[in-house]
Every structure is written in C-alpha cells, then in structure tokens.
Amino acid sequence: MSAFSKALRTLSAMAIALAIGVAASFTPAHADPNATLDRIKSSGVLKVPVMVGEEPGYVKDPATGNWSGFYMDWANDIAGFLGVKVQPVETTWGNLAADFQANKIDIAFGLNPNPKRGLVVDYLSVPLFTDAWAIVTKKGYEKKTWAELNDPSVRIVVQKGGTMQVVAEAMTPKAQIIPVEDRPLGVMELQANRADVMILAIFDAVQVSKQIDGQIILPKPMLINPATIGVKREDGNEGYENWLTNWINYQRSLGLAQGKLHQTFEKAGIDLSMLPPEFSF
Template identity: 30%
Template sequence: MNTTRRAFVAVSAAVLASIAMPAFAQVASTLDRIKQDKQLRIGVTSAEPWFFKDPMTEKWTGVGVAMGEKLAANLGATLVPVETTWANAVAALQANQIDLMFVLDPTEERRKAIDFPEAPLFYYAMGALVSGDSQAKSWEDIDKAGTRIGVTLGTSLDKNITAMVKNAEINRFSNNDEAIAAFASKRVDVVVQFHPALVVQYSRLKLGKVILPTLVNPVPTSAGLRKEANPAFRDWVSEQFASFYKQGVPDQIFGAYLKSKNIDPTGIPGLVKEAWK
C-alpha cells in the first residue's frame, strides 16, 4: 500500500513538472513579442528635443522617436508611440503598456523597479546659455560677482549650481520657460540647463549662444525597459545602442532635428561626448 502511494505521488509530481517546466521555459521575452506582433511601443511625452507632438497633425517627432524608428526598422516592426509622462513611465513599463522609454537616466532608484541596457543611449551635459559676445569658457568665468544665473528650482542643476557658485547671484524659476524669459528680458545673464534643452530654447529665442563650460561632466542617459527573466531584449537593445553610438547616430539624429527647427547644428555640442570640444 505504501509502495503504491509513493508511486502515485512520484508519478503525479512528474506529470506536474512536465506541464509546468515547459510552460516556464516557453515564456516569451519582449523581443519575441515584438517580432511576433511587429510593433515596438515607446513612451512619449512633451519634451523637446526628445519628443514633440505636432498640434496640427498630432504626429510625434524628436530624437527619442527617431531612435525608436531605427530600432523598430531593425526588428521589422512598426513604431507605436504611447503617450505617458516622466512620472508614470516606470509604472507604464511595469504594466506592459510600453516596451521602452527613451532618455530615462539609469538612477539607482529606477534600477530597483526597471531594467536598463548596459550601453548608454548618448550623453548630455550641464550647459549654459550666454550672451552672443560672451567670452566665458569655464564655470569659473561665469562665477563672477555681478553675474546673474537663472536655473530651474528644485532640479539637479539647481543643486549643482548651488554647490559650484561662490560669487555669482543665483535666480531660481519655477520652470525652464520662465528662466529663458528672464534671459530674454535681461533679468539674468546666464541660464543653466542640460545642453540639448538649451539648444531648443535657443531656437525659439534666437538670442545668445549655447556653450559647455569646462570642466564638462558628461551625463549618460539610457532607455528604461521591463525587468524580465529572459534578458534577450535588454541585451539586444544594448547592442543596438553601442552600435549606434559608435557610428555617431545620436549626433546625426540630433542634428537632423535641429535642422527641422531651422537651426544650423554647426558648432552646437551634440550627443556624442568624444566630439565635444
């Protein structure tokens, strides 16, 4: 009787294992799903130069969109923009609403919730919008008594400038546009933001020039994706990013976007740090 019971238990366990194990092994990765559905879903939000929605056509463009189109093409898929916000992007990834969110910095806090490819997407730096005749080359040149610096309140840039500046006056604004408006009305002499955003602001303002004051500290940005047991999608995206960066694709895309806004990219710092001067 005991032998029969033991045999029954053993057979039952074997049957369950034969059912469960293949099911686990066959769990499709995001890469498999994209190849099957022929759709790559990326998060998009209003934030030039990364994402821009034309109010007339409702078509999305921008650096992040162009990068997504390249990835989709390499997968034989169609790019599908899904509107979200920076604050909701991580939750959207976790809920499988999107596959990627471009220009998401891989902070330690975010790494606890989502995954990131090993290779960076590109780099940006803390830049400064200064007057057209300014001779400033370094942060020391900017940190002079009588110089008024505009920065957005509560940002990492606010924290950095507060720690760096000893002599100049810091003026804090509730958002980037207010800081730029203060520059236009000559209430501040310098505006500090990450340099690609400054370039777009400059395109609207047509005043001053954008510089990367030394010492330049490159900040890598990336794209967030879901945590998965199968790393196939993460590894594929990382390989793509590394290849794009080596070929200078981020600069090519950024330059093309600037031209679409009637900005000559000549002399404007791009997204490949090795080309910065």
C-alpha cells in the same frame, strides 16, 4: 532478500522520490529571457514616450498630431526590426518611472543614470550618444563654473523630476532652484527674467539657446552625461536588453547615431559647430 528488506527498499525509493519532488517544487522557475521581446512582438506595438516642447528629439505636428524627431526616428528603426508599429505615449521626464511600472511604455531614449528611477528601470550599459550638462542663459552672462553658480543670488530653472534637477541640487544647493513641469515653462522663466540660467543636456541647450537668442556654457568641471536607453525591469527582459545593446553598438560603430543628430539639427536650422569646442559626442 527478505520481504522486510524489499519493503524497506521500496519505502526508501519512495522517500527519495518524494524528496526530489518536494525540492523541485521549491526550485525557482527561470523566466524565458525572450519574454519581453515576445510580448512586444505579439502586441504589435512598441510603446514610446513622447514629450511636448522637447524639439528636435520629439516634434509634434500641430496639424496632424503626428510625432517626429530623432528619438522617434530611432524608435521607428527599432520597431521596424521587431515587425511592430510605434505607439506614442505623451508624458514627461518626471513620469517615466511610473509609466514603466504601469506598462504604459516599453522603451525610453536619452535617459541619464538616475538611481531613484533605476529601482524600476534597467539602463543599457552603453550610451546611444554622449551628452554633457550645460546651462543656457542670455548673452553676456559671466559665471562659468558650478562653484560660481552655487550662490544664493543665482536663479536656476530646471525640469521637475528630471536628472537636471538632481544636478542642480547636487552642484548648486545654495542657488535658488526653480522647478517647472516642462521645458517651454523653463524657457518662459528665462524670457521673463525670472531665472538667470536653465540647466539642460547640451543638445537640448542648443535648441533653447536658439529660442532665446542666448548662449551655451559648459560649467567647469564638465559633467559628462551618457544618454542611453531604458527599459522596464522585469523577468524576461534579458533578450530585449541584449538585442538593444547590439542595436546601439551598430548605431555607434557606423556613425549612424552621430550622423542622425547632425542631420536633425541641420534640418532645424541649427549648426552644431556652435557647441563648445571642448565637447565631443
């Protein structure tokens, strides 16, 4: 082989090596699918949103400031598996997306599908329990369908920024929709006769109905409301999502989630037999 041929072969080999190196530099790196799980474990805490006035899902002891409730029970169960402690972060439903983006929270329970929030939040594909959209009103209220509620004379209170506001604007756009910051303010609107009904997920409706000695109505057609878990959308959360999905399937298949709801409401003095017979969770 001539010296020229050898030189040419050497140059070709160098060019190929350079091309491979350049191509490799532009190949996107794949995130570690366990990055989010590892981050939570290394931090030692699972940051969980908590909300005032959202009993019995979130219950704050005014004497100690400690939080309990069925959402907190589930959070503690998950934290126990991960070997970390629960860190409560006080917030509202409407602030959850911003809280995820700001890394203030690691998980949120009882979330409903919400495309706007879904731009920054990943919802697990299986529900922790099945909910439905209901209204709470004083006894004797006769409007039983969304069509009847969609009337300018009807005053509907909702929690600002929550999925209940989306439901109200979609199903009852002609009604007077009254957004408030939290559930206690909505209850006050009902008690003061400044609103006729309040839209709530049915398990929340049970609690409010007891507070105002009112009634629960599942407007027809019934809107089924899957309540699931949300996590921040970020590279490396695949392992976290997969593990949480396994945890939910474990809770559902053994009746643990359903049993927890029954136990919590019974402890609060609420008999779930008051739920409309057409609803099943």
